[in-house]
Amino acid sequence: MSAATEVVRADLRAAVRRRKLSDRLFVLLGMLILFASLLTLAVLFIDLVREGGPRFGWDFFTNFPSRNAARAGILSAWVGTCLVMLVTVAVAMPIGVAAAIYLEEYAPKNWVTAIIEINVTNLAGVPSIIYGLLALGLFVYQLNLGQSIVAAGLTLALLILPIVIVATREALRSVPRAIREAAYALGATKWEVTADHVLPYSTGGILTGMIIGLSRAIGETAPIITIGALAFIAFLPTSPVSGTFPFVSFTWLKDPFTVMPIQMFNWVSRPDPAFQVNAAAAGAILLGMTLLMNGVAIYVRYRYRKKINW
Amino acid sequence: MLLAALVAVFTTVAIVYILVSESLPFFHQVSLHDFFTDTMWTPMFDQPRFGIMPLVAGTIVTTMVALCLAIPCGTIIAIYLSEFAPYRLREVVKPALELLGAVPTVVYGYFALQMVTPFLQKFIPGLPGFNMLSPGLVIGIMIIPYVASVSEDAMRAVPNYMREGSYAMGATRFQTATRVVVPGALSGIAAAYILGISRAVGETMVVAVAAGLQPNLTWNPLESAATITAFIVQVSLGDLPHGSIGYQSIFAAGLVLMVTTLVFNIAGFVLTRRFREVY
Numbered sequence: 001m002s003a004a005t006e007v008v009r010a011d012l013r014a015a016v017r018r019r020k021l022s023d024r025l026f027v028l029l030g031m032l033i034l035f036a037s038l039l040t041l042a043v044l045f046i047d048l049v050r051e052g053g054p055r056f057g058w059d060f061f062t063n064f065p066s067r068n069a070a071r072a073g074i075l076s077a078w079v080g081t082c083l084v085m086l087v088t089v090a091v092a093m094p095i096g097v098a099a100a101i102y103l104e105e106y107a108p109k110n111w112v113t114a115i116i117e118i119n120v121t122n123l124a125g126v127p128s129i130i131y132g133l134l135a136l137g138l139f140v141y142q143l144n145l146g147q148s149i150v151a152a153g154l155t156l157a158l159l160i161l162p163i164v165i166v167a168t169r170e171a172l173r174s175v176p177r178a179i180r181e182a183a184y185a186l187g188a189t190k191w192e193v194t195a196d197h198v199l200p201y202s203t204g205g206i207l208t209g210m211i212i213g214l215s216r217a218i219g220e221t222a223p224i225i226t227i228g229a230l231a232f233i234a235f236l237p238t239s240p241v242s243g244t245f246p247f248v249s250f251t252w253l254k255d256p257f258t259v260m261p262i263q264m265f266n267w268v269s270r271p272d273p274a275f276q277v278n279a280a281a282a283g284a285i286l287l288g289m290t291l292l293m294n295g296v297a298i299y300v301r302y303r304y305r306k307k308i309n310w
Numbered sequence: 311m312l313l314a315a316l317v318a319v320f321t322t323v324a325i326v327y328i329l330v331s332e333s334l335p336f337f338h339q340v341s342l343h344d345f346f347t348d349t350m351w352t353p354m355f356d357q358p359r360f361g362i363m364p365l366v367a368g369t370i371v372t373t374m375v376a377l378c379l380a381i382p383c384g385t386i387i388a389i390y391l392s393e394f395a396p397y398r399l400r401e402v403v404k405p406a407l408e409l410l411g412a413v414p415t416v417v418y419g420y421f422a423l424q425m426v427t428p429f430l431q432k433f434i435p436g437l438p439g440f441n442m443l444s445p446g447l448v449i450g451i452m453i454i455p456y457v458a459s460v461s462e463d464a465m466r467a468v469p470n471y472m473r474e475g476s477y478a479m480g481a482t483r484f485q486t487a488t489r490v491v492v493p494g495a496l497s498g499i500a501a502a503y504i505l506g507i508s509r510a511v512g513e514t515m516v517v518a519v520a521a522g523l524q525p526n527l528t529w530n531p532l533e534s535a536a537t538i539t540a541f542i543v544q545v546s547l548g549d550l551p552h553g554s555i556g557y558q559s560i561f562a563a564g565l566v567l568m569v570t571t572l573v574f575n576i577a578g579f580v581l582t583r584r585f586r587e588v589y
Binding site: 019020022023026027029030031033034037038040041043044047048051094095096098099101102103106107115116119120121122123125126127128129130131132133134136137138141158161162165212215216218219220221222225226227228261264265268269276279280283286287290291294298 | 319410511542
């Protein structure tokens with residue numbers, strides 16, 4: 001072998017080594033950025049828990065907001081959040097699932113369907129505060145619902161509708177054709193096929209979508225501020241159940257309210273550091289709830305994926 | 311069921327109708343020329359001025375800061391997950407990354423105000439408590455998963471034979487990723503960026519909490535300012551009578567916001583469609 005080829009070979013080896021090095025460097029960089037972002041989330045959560053730690057206790061959950069930071073609690077906030085979510089689920093679930101079934105199973109391929117699909121895609125990208133303006137103009141003033149639980153629930157329902165529709169459609173789509181065809185072959189109608197076969201198989205996916213939608217709704221602040229929800233509410237809405245006939249009352253729907261993220265925003269925007277501790281505690285609870293719901297959604301998806309073998 | 315599906319159409323129509331009908335009286339009083347050229351936005355003063363520019367500038371600055379963080383990080387994560395990461399890791403990391411986008415925005419606001427700003431103040435002496443840099447960075451963190459997952463989808467859509475062709479020519483993974491996969495997925499990656507912009511523009515609570523609420527015509531991220539979204543929040547916090555000019559001004563601001571995000575969303579939508587059709 002001549003000296004010249006030896007030199008060329010060494011050059012080649014050096015070049016290959018350099019390129020392999022860039023491979024490894026990139027892997028390092030990728031992992032670094034990935035874990036840095038995940039670390040941010042961990043740091044945020046730990047810090048909220050640490051800062052808000054002194055406020056965790058029974059009192060925090062059973063006290064109304066107060067001018068005295070140490071005595072202020074989130075009673076009206078968490079009750080409000082629960083009631084608003086109740087309205088949101090009651091509205092978004094049936095409408096979202098029905099819309100998805102229509103688009104996936106029934107819709108003919110025509111311009112009406114195309115318009116609906118474009119609208120769903122578009123709505124998913126509309127900033128949440130715009131929904132707040134819609135609610136302010138439509139629910140609060142034109143429909144005269146006022147700054148009530150039902151107005152907030154409807155707003156959040158519209159907001160998460162695209163999420164529910166998209167998730168449900170994906171779940172429906174993942175049911176194989178063979179199942180539908182087998183049912184049709186036995187003489188089932190389209191509705192029977194959908195209700196008895198396709199829907200049960202997609203429960204997991206639909207539930208996942210609903211939980212993710214709710215976890216989004218629970219943390220939404222901007223649209224609720226826009227409809228003008230008060231931040232200082234030191235009373236509870238009317239109880240939905242009562243001891244006297246007719247036992248169930250719906251007056252709470254029209255009651256003023258506050259929710260967790262609003263309460264937190266109210267505390268964050270006060271200059272007094274004592275309130276920042278409350279904000280951290282409320283934030284830890286809010287973030288914990290969001291993470292929990294997302295965890296449940298991932299778990300449900302995983303379980304159903306394992307359980308069903310086509 | 312058709313009715314349920316039509317709710318989506320109804321919502322869009324209602325949004326447009328409400329925004330336009332509520333801001334029409336506003337534009338009767340304020341000319342479009344003033345609206346876009348006046349440099350002061352003071353709807354609550356005795357002598358109100360209605361120039362949207364300070365709010366637009368605030369929005370552009372925070373969005374730019376967010377993109378400076380989210381685009382490089384999001385793209386690198388996407389390339390890493392789609393081309394380098396082992397299958398197992400990807401299955402675990404992707405849902406975890408999505409959590410970053412699921413954090414309630416008001417919590418991110420607290421994060422920006424109470425943690426990021428004090429941290430930045432150690433490096434940038436004289437940084438005011440309210441500034442646009444810190445919320446911009448936090449919005450960037452928030453949209454990283456969004457940019458990463460849309461661009462990863464685009465890269466995954468590049469067919470495997472293109473990668474194999476590149477490997478067969480002796481290219482390394484990094485070369486294949488940067489010279490074959492990324493150019494092949496370019497329209498999808500562009501869509502990811504554009505959708506990310508639209509998210510950043512519409513983000514509300516982080517800036518409302520941490521950027522201050524004073525409209526301020528500046529391009530310096532170290533100063534405090536208000537964005538379009540933050541202004542809407544600020545006005546909503548007060549008790550404005552229905553029909554007053556202040557009340558109408560939030561719908562005018564909302565209309566500007568809606569049109570901006572709509573343009574970005576449509577551009578993103580067209581681009582994602584294109585990358586799906588190429589292969």
